[in-house]
Amino acid sequence: QLADSSTAPGNAAPPAPRILRIAVPTPLRRLFDYRPAGQPPVGGWRPGLRVKIPFGRRYLVGIVMECAMQSELPASQLKPITERLDDEPLPADWLWLCQFTARYYQHSLGDTLHHALPGPLRQGRPLEARIRERWQLNHPETAALDVLSRAPRQRELVQLLAQHRHGMITSAITAQGYGRAQLQGLLDKSLVTRVSEPLTASEGWSGALLAEPALPLNREQATALSALHEGLDRFHPCLLHGVTGSGKTEVYLQLIEAVLGQGRQALVLVPEIGLTPQTLSRFRKRFRAPVVALHSGLTDLERLDAWEAARSGRAPIIIGTRSAIFTPLARPGVIIVDEEHDGSFKQQDGLRYHARDLAMARAHREGVPILLGSATPSLESLAQARGGRYRHLRLTQRPSRHAPAKLELVDLRGRPRQGGLIPPVIDAIRQALKAEGQVLVFINRRGFSPSLACHQCGWIAECRHCDSRMTLHRQPPRLVCHHCEHQTPQPDACPSCGSADLRPLGAGTERSEETLATLFPDTPVYRIDRDSTRRKEAFDQLLTEIRRGEPSLLVGTQMLAKGHHLPHVTLVVVVNADAGLYASDFRALEQSAQLLVQVAGRSGRADRAGRVLVQTLHPDDPNLRLLADSGYDALAYQMLEERRLAGLPPYRYLALARFEATREEDARQAAEAAGDAARQWLGERQSAVHCLGPVPAPMERRQNRYHVQLMLSAEKRSALHEASAWLVGWMESAASRRVRWSLDIDPMTL
Ligand code: ADP
Ligand code: ZN
Ligand code: ZN
Numbered sequence: 233q234l235a236d237s238s239t240a241p242g243n244a245a246p247p248a249p250r251i252l253r254i255a256v257p258t259p260l261r262r263l264f265d266y267r268p269a270g271q272p273p274v275g276g277w278r279p280g281l282r283v284k285i286p287f288g289r290r291y292l293v294g295i296v297m298e299c300a301m302q303s304e305l306p307a308s309q310l311k312p313i314t315e316r317l318d319d320e321p322l323p324a325d326w327l328w329l330c331q332f333t334a335r336y337y338q339h340s341l342g343d344t345l346h347h348a349l350p351g352p353l354r355q356g357r358p359l360e361a362r363i364r365e366r367w368q369l370n371h372p373e374t375a376a377l378d379v380l381s382r383a384p385r386q387r388e389l390v391q392l393l394a395q396h397r398h399g400m401i402t403s404a405i406t407a408q409g410y411g412r413a414q415l416q417g418l419l420d421k422s423l424v425t426r427v428s429e430p431l432t433a434s435e436g437w438s439g440a441l442l443a444e445p446a447l448p449l450n451r452e453q454a455t456a457l458s459a460l461h462e463g464l465d466r467f468h469p470c471l472l473h474g475v476t477g478s479g480k481t482e483v484y485l486q487l488i489e490a491v492l493g494q495g496r497q498a499l500v501l502v503p504e505i506g507l508t509p510q511t512l513s514r515f516r517k518r519f520r521a522p523v524v525a526l527h528s529g530l531t532d533l534e535r536l537d538a539w540e541a542a543r544s545g546r547a548p549i550i551i552g553t554r555s556a557i558f559t560p561l562a563r564p565g566v567i568i569v570d571e572e573h574d575g576s577f578k579q580q581d582g583l584r585y586h587a588r589d590l591a592m593a594r595a596h597r598e599g600v601p602i603l604l605g606s607a608t609p610s611l612e613s614l615a616q617a618r619g620g621r622y623r624h625l626r627l628t629q630r631p632s633r634h635a636p637a638k639l640e641l642v643d644l645r646g647r648p649r650q651g652g653l654i655p656p657v658i659d660a661i662r663q664a665l666k667a668e669g670q671v672l673v674f675i676n677r678r679g680f681s682p683s684l685a686c687h688q689c690g691w692i693a694e695c696r697h698c699d700s701r702m703t704l705h706r707q708p709p710r711l712v713c714h715h716c717e718h719q720t721p722q723p724d725a726c727p728s729c730g731s732a733d734l735r736p737l738g739a740g741t742e743r744s745e746e747t748l749a750t751l752f753p754d755t756p757v758y759r760i761d762r763d764s765t766r767r768k769e770a771f772d773q774l775l776t777e778i779r780r781g782e783p784s785l786l787v788g789t790q791m792l793a794k795g796h797h798l799p800h801v802t803l804v805v806v807v808n809a810d811a812g813l814y815a816s817d818f819r820a821l822e823q824s825a826q827l828l829v830q831v832a833g834r835s836g837r838a839d840r841a842g843r844v845l846v847q848t849l850h851p852d853d854p855n856l857r858l859l860a861d862s863g864y865d866a867l868a869y870q871m872l873e874e875r876r877l878a879g880l881p882p883y884r885y886l887a888l889a890r891f892e893a894t895r896e897e898d899a900r901q902a903a904e905a906a907g908d909a910a911r912q913w914l915g916e917r918q919s920a921v922h923c924l925g926p927v928p929a930p931m932e933r934r935q936n937r938y939h940v941q942l943m944l945s946a947e948k949r950s951a952l953h954e955a956s957a958w959l960v961g962w963m964e965s966a967a968s969r970r971v972r973w974s975l976d977i978d979p980m981t982l
């Protein structure tokens with residue numbers, strides 16, 4: 233699939249090709265041959281040019297990957313392209329990244345390119361010569377501020393616009409943290425006018441770099457930064473391993489300052505959850521240069537704008553979630569992956585890539601430094617750092633006076649619970665509130681209760697479509713399956729015995745919220761989970777409330793646990809720490825240890841010390857004890873040793889083939905056939921790759937489909953990839969239409 237060197241991007245135009253090999257957005261893992269047509273572009277036909285082509289009965293946008301003189305197809309079967317869409321090819325580094333991704337994850341190249349392009353470019357819109365929108369206040373002296381007393385964000389935007397006599401373009405407005413919603417609001421009230429104008433030259437920025445002075449660094453931060461300064465002009469992989477609140481972000485900011493000082497760009501990847509105005513506003517407050525944010529709330533045009541700004545070099549700082557790894561940069565200077573251990577960097581369907589791993593490959597290729605930051609590094613990154621392949625930079629101190637609080641394990645056994653909480657913990661909450669602190673109650677289950685049971689006969693509400701229980705919700709009342717979203721009304725009586733004695737078992741966020749509101753009627757309770765923040769700006773509003781610092785109770789899932797700076801929290805309560813301790817998945821313990829430490833890190837971040845109470849039914853569990861007594865690093869190094877002994881990542885590499893079908897035996901037979909064929913192929917080659925399974929997936933039935941899986945495991949990545957490529961080829965040719973299959977390289981869960 234790779235272009236050979238004679239047609240590599242960037243070379244001078246070779247003689248006009250007779251054949252264009254084109255990547256087409258289909259699942260098929262191959263290129264398609266077409267004849268060139270129309271005027272060749274000025275630099276000649278080259279890889280990276282978009283073209284419109286007839287494909288089956290449709291027209292699709294494809295990308296030229298190779299230029300050749302001959303095709304294996306007879307000339308009569310070769311169709312000409314319909315239209316050339318670009319004068320200039322897409323950036324060579326970007327093409328390389330897509331090719332690498334497709335090869336590494338055994339995915340179709342056409343599909344990968346499609347995934348990596350902003351929507352309008354996928355649809356064939358031109359790269360340049362776009363129109364942009366400018367927004368102007370209708371009445372600069374505006375009396376509108378009264379009208380907008382109920383819409384504070386719109387009001388702020390009016391004040392911003394009032395400072396710009398000629399109005400502002402959309403990207404400048406979004407760069408200040410405003411969105412479509414506010415603009416539309418002002419438009420609806422006829423307070424602003426929208427004018428379209430052609431996009432002209434770049435809007436550069438010049439002059440001073442910083443809008444506020446950098447903080448004086450403490451000794452550890454300074455040591456880390458000077459190590460980073462040494463590697464600015466080359467591939468220099470570093471792990472910034474710093475306890476929660478140790479000032480990693482300040483190190484990022486000063487590293488970026490150095491990179492911008494060289495006239496280069498910084499790409500910052502953050503987890504889904506972290507891309508809140510809080511993170512962004514720290515970057516925006518620091519730099520005068522525009523900070524472009526790439527997140528799911530953007531419209532297609534805004535996304536294209538951001539992409540263009542990065543590609544052209546207009547945007548010096550790009551911050552985005554997982555998919556931002558595919559943003560082209562004119563002058564790459566550094567890649568930073570914040571909270572590198574976070575699971576949201578791995579895409580779990582379609583193109584199953586890991587943005588952190590791609591970031592590493594990309595930094596290597598582009599010869600730039602890469603910084604992975606975390607208080608709880610993944611075992612993968614920790615092993616690399618320990619092996620000396622990444623530079624290991626540590627921050628062990630917080631700039632604030634207080635070290636992260638130790639976890640105090642609280643025995644749940646045999647104690648009465650109210651909303652999941654036992655009496656001594658409720659007392660501790662009362663004391664913390666009395667001392668004017670905020671309390672964070674962490675419970676990783678949304679809804680009222682994770683199950684509804686009949687007290688007479690033991691019946692439990694289960695999903696009709698999955699091997700799972702229904703979660704009881706009260707706001708509004710209903711049963712919901714969290715795996716397929718299937719909903720039913722809450723039954724009045726047991727469907728099995730008719731008894732009316734149906735009781736919720738266990739607590740979710742809604743139940744803890746309700747209990748706490750009853751126990752502490754004079755204290756505000758804020759619930760933060762996916763349900764309470766479904767509305768776009770609800771989360772930010774809640775965070776703003778919380779940061780005012782009044783004594784209050786925060787009940788939340790991991791949405792609240794990660795990354796946020798909550799300076800007034802003095803007590804963190806973990807309702808139940810046990811979910812990950814005995815789960816079958818090999819990463820479950822790692823992930824729950826990371827989550828516990830991240831939650832605990834929300835406490836005592838400002839001028840008051842914090843406490844963390846962890847409720848558990850297994851206070852003597854050796855892993856939990858190690859985490860509580862010695863901290864994450866000690867447990868992490870022990871887990872690494874266990875992984876080595878068990879032959880699991882990062883000491884071996886895995887690929888997981890998943891098969892699913894509406895009939896159980898279809899999925900099973902397909903997986904068995906694939907397993908037999910793979911074992912035979914591996915045996916003939918005396919390959920060191922192991923093939924395990926098939927086995928039913930952990931939740932075998934989901935949405936009425938049965939899931940079976942087969943695993944490849946190898947000590948050498950190259951061997952795994954050879955076997956995976958073969959398996960994909962085999963499945964492509966042998967798979968029945970009744971069975972859907974996929975291959976997951978470096979799976980996060982088994
Ligand atoms: P992390 O990213 O490691 O969780 P942050 O960068 O959010 O930590 O820093 C935690 C707090 O410490 C922030 O309020 C930040 O402004 C402050 N801080 C960081 N570095 C310094 C420093 N060198 N001097 C004073 N305060 C600092
Ligand atoms: Zn019953
Ligand atoms: Zn379900």
